[in-house]
Amino acid sequence: MTLTKAKVIENIYEELALPRKRCAEIVESLLELLKQSLESGDDVLISGFGKFMVKEKSARRGRNPATGEDLILHPRRVVTFKCSGSLRERINSEKGIS
Numbered sequence: 001m002t003l004t005k006a007k008v009i010e011n012i013y014e015e016l017a018l019p020r021k022r023c024a025e026i027v028e029s030l031l032e033l034l035k036q037s038l039e040s041g042d043d044v045l046i047s048g049f050g051k052f053m054v055k056e057k058s059a060r061r062g063r064n065p066a067t068g069e070d071l072i073l074h075p076r077r078v079v080t081f082k083c084s085g086s087l088r089e090r091i092n093s094e095k096g097i098s
Helices: 003-016 020-039 085-094
Strands: 042-048 050-057 060-063 072-073 076-081
Touching: 003 020, 020 042, 020 050, 076 085
Parallel strands: none
Antiparallel strands: 042 050, 050 076, 060 072
């Protein structure tokens, strides 16, 4: 099951007993702050969770898989995520993988 923004807002509402509208504002503010940081090229580190990083991708040759046509992929920036060691351990212990 996917965790949606609406579910995050609902969980905050249940945990903190704040008005739903205020919970939605808090979540929106947090997401906007993350987007602004990544847009400016800054990394976002959330201790115990992981790190979001902006990576530069250079131009390269590619191929359209449907037609087989060669093309040039333009340079771009992408967001990558590296989870923290504690999160990795928690995920793997949940599934019985050690």
